[in-house]
Amino acid sequence: MVELAARDERVVLLMGDIGNRLFDEFKDQFPERFYNCGIAEANMVSMAAGMAMSGLRPYCYTIAPFITTRCLEQVRVDLCYHRQPVVLVGVGSGLCYAELGATHESCEDIAHMRVLPNMAVLCPADVAELRAMLPVTLSHDGAIYIRLGKKGEQSVHTDPLDFEIGKAYPLRQGRDVAIMVTGVIAPLAIEVANQLEHTGLTCEVVSCPSIKPMDHGTLDRLFSSFRLVATLEEHSLLGGMGGVVSEWLVDQSNRHHAKLLRFGTADHYLDTAGGQTEARTEYGLDSRTISDKIARAYPRAIPMTGAA
Amino acid sequence: MSAASPLDPSHTPLRLARQAVGDLTQIALTLRREVVGMSFKARAPHLASALSCIDILTAAYWGVLRIDPQHPRDPARDRLVFSKGHAASALYAVLAHRGFFPVKELESFGRHGGRLAEQPIPFAVPGVEAATGSLGHGLSLGVGMALAGRIKKIDHRVVVVMGDGECNEGSVWEAAMFAPSAKLANLTVVVDYNKWQGTGRSQDILSLSPLREKWQSFGWHGVEVDGHDIAGLIDALWLQQDDQPVAIIAHTTKGRGVSFMEDDNNWHYRVPDERECQMAIQELEKA
Numbered sequence: 001m002v003e004l005a006a007r008d009e010r011v012v013l014l015m016g017d018i019g020n021r022l023f024d025e026f027k028d029q030f031p032e033r034f035y036n037c038g039i040a041e042a043n044m045v046s047m048a049a050g051m052a053m054s055g056l057r058p059y060c061y062t063i064a065p066f067i068t069t070r071c072l073e074q075v076r077v078d079l080c081y082h083r084q085p086v087v088l089v090g091v092g093s094g095l096c097y098a099e100l101g102a103t104h105e106s107c108e109d110i111a112h113m114r115v116l117p118n119m120a121v122l123c124p125a126d127v128a129e130l131r132a133m134l135p136v137t138l139s140h141d142g143a144i145y146i147r148l149g150k151k152g153e154q155s156v157h158t159d160p161l162d163f164e165i166g167k168a169y170p171l172r173q174g175r176d177v178a179i180m181v182t183g184v185i186a187p188l189a190i191e192v193a194n195q196l197e198h199t200g201l202t203c204e205v206v207s208c209p210s211i212k213p214m215d216h217g218t219l220d221r222l223f224s225s226f227r228l229v230a231t232l233e234e235h236s237l238l239g240g241m242g243g244v245v246s247e248w249l250v251d252q253s254n255r256h257h258a259k260l261l262r263f264g265t266a267d268h269y270l271d272t273a274g275g276q277t278e279a280r281t282e283y284g285l286d287s288r289t290i291s292d293k294i295a296r297a298y299p300r301a302i303p304m305t306g307a308a
Numbered sequence: 309m310s311a312a313s314p315l316d317p318s319h320t321p322l323r324l325a326r327q328a329v330g331d332l333t334q335i336a337l338t339l340r341r342e343v344v345g346m347s348f349k350a351r352a353p354h355l356a357s358a359l360s361c362i363d364i365l366t367a368a369y370w371g372v373l374r375i376d377p378q379h380p381r382d383p384a385r386d387r388l389v390f391s392k393g394h395a396a397s398a399l400y401a402v403l404a405h406r407g408f409f410p411v412k413e414l415e416s417f418g419r420h421g422g423r424l425a426e427q428p429i430p431f432a433v434p435g436v437e438a439a440t441g442s443l444g445h446g447l448s449l450g451v452g453m454a455l456a457g458r459i460k461k462i463d464h465r466v467v468v469v470m471g472d473g474e475c476n477e478g479s480v481w482e483a484a485m486f487a488p489s490a491k492l493a494n495l496t497v498v499v500d501y502n503k504w505q506g507t508g509r510s511q512d513i514l515s516l517s518p519l520r521e522k523w524q525s526f527g528w529h530g531v532e533v534d535g536h537d538i539a540g541l542i543d544a545l546w547l548q549q550d551d552q553p554v555a556i557i558a559h560t561t562k563g564r565g566v567s568f569m570e571d572d573n574n575w576h577y578r579v580p581d582e583r584e585c586q587m588a589i590q591e592l593e594k595a
Contacts, residue, residue, distance in 0.1 A: 012459065032458075032459055033459060035455070035490070037486060038482070038485070038486065040479075040482035040485070040486065042444075042448070042478070042479040042482055043448045043451070043479055043482035043483045043486055045448075046445050046448030046449050046451075046452065046479065046483075047448045047449070047451050047452035047455065047483070047486070048452060049448075049449055049452060050389075050438075050448065050449035050450060050451060050452020050453040050454075050455075050456065051452040051453070051455060051456045051459075052452075053437070053438065053449070053452070053453060053456075054383070054452070054453050054456030054457065054460065055383065055456070055460070056456050056459065056460070058452075073442065074445065074448075074479070077439070077442050077445060078438075078445055078448075078449065081430060081439060082430045082431075082438065082439060083430070
């Protein structure tokens with residue numbers, strides 16, 4: 001963000017009283033372009049819209065459920081309806097803050113954000129994707145939601161990437177199964193792929209940081225080249241990336257015969273204490289459960305083309 | 309009627325010549341006739357809300373704001389965010405008569421395919437800063453614009469006009485706390501305090517009173533004015549503090565100017581029939 005602000009004087013950083021010391025460098029260098037908006041997300045978002053209407057490029061940062069659901073109507077009216085280039089950055093998405101309970105979990109945010117016209121939804125898998133993504137947000141026409149994990153997650157990219165909104169990035173090659181993954185749960189997809197190799201199935205893993213717009217070219221390729229495509233996300237099965245892919249698939253008039261399996265959180269809140277790993281397991285988002293389900297569902301006997 | 313402001317905004321606070329006040333009073337009457345006709349023709353509700361804020365808008369657009377109807381997107385312009393979007397007919401009438409678009413276009417209010425929707429569409433009409441209508445957004449938008457002015461070092465002012473019912477929204481008070489902490493001296497809010505909201509007395513629905521003291525206790529410089537005294541409104545709108553935003557509590561009468569609508573909240577939703585429209589316009593011509 002410091003680099004971004006140094007490069008472009010329209011960049012303004014608004015945050016909702018979180019991230020102790022995280023923004024010290026930004027504050028020091030650009031005190032007039034940094035505002036702690038307090039625990040008042042509705043005002044923060046509308047204020048950002050007012051700034052964008054005056055030609056600035058605001059970035060609003062707070063915990064994922066609070067920058068999306070808490071102020072959904074402000075996002076809808078002031079950002080989306082007015083088509084303002086404001087970037088919402090939600091940290092601790094999915095089950096990252098599971099130890100704080102469902103108030104701080106965010107497994108509905110993709111669904112909320114992606115139904116809004118003029119809103120792009122981006123979920124970086126790691127620092128490489130985020131770093132590559134940020135400069136691109138500066139030239140995007142419309143609002144953007146960036147869905148982050150916490151910090152210290154495992155990287156999935158070894159090299160810097162050439163980021164484009166609406167593009168997916170293969171992480172690993174394979175012939176039998178394709179796993180589309182979005183966000184910081186990406187290392188789990190790679191783990192699943194490794195486990196499936198023991199059952200004789202090789203997996204391509206594709207990181208999909210751009211949920212909206214989705215990379216339809218990649219969807220086409222995956223559904224024509226694989227017998228089974230799985231989606232994996234730390235988000236509800238309703239309305240997330242699995243939803244995006246299902247909707248797309250229905251619109252293809254049965255052109256594709258690959259089977260789709262969706263992995264995500266079920267339609268209920270957790271009511272036990274525990275951290276992210278335990279919460280993922282409660283929802284069946286662990287490598288053993290996922291690889292078992294994929295291995296069982298893999299249509300070994302069914303031909304790839306023809307009337308399946 | 310002259311579209312240009314009859315006032316010289318170079319000196320503050322303005323002491324209006326009797327002539328100038330008279331001109332503005334006539335302008336406000338014309339605008340009232342305009343919104344009555346618009347409501348009747350378009351079968352559009354919220355007439356009483358529009359009549360309530362005509363004088364506030366007249367004072368702002370003819371007496372205070374540095375705006376050029378020929379350059380409605382000039383980055384250095386003063387901005388008026390009309391937060392009570394349900395009363396958009398008043399804003400359209402003002403903007404048309406102030407020269408932002410042809411007065412004749414007011415006939416298309418609410419008409420399919422036109423740009424004068426009952427509540428504003430984003431960036432469709434020259435001079436309309438935001439598509440308001442969902443209440444409780446305008447003040448935050450205005451705070452953002454005022455901050456942008458500071459960041460971009462442009463010396464413009466932001467005036468937000470909002471309803472008293474709108475003060476129900478929690479986001480209003482988030483913005484009300486933020487603006488003084490940011491010392492936004494280039495921001496003024498005007499509350500059109502007609503003591504009614506959609507279905508009842510504002511005070512009975514959510515406790516608003518004492519309204520000026522509320523804003524003051526949040527750190528604003530608060531003033532109370534007669535919201536139909538154009539000269540007093542202009543003086544209040546010119547008020548600026550060194551390091552504080554200003555809240556003007558404008559005491560108004562809902563339906564102002566039409567005796568059978570005044571302070572009768574049925575006219576929040578009711579649309580005048582032809583006879584009522586004629587009666588109202590006759591009364592506004594005689595005044």
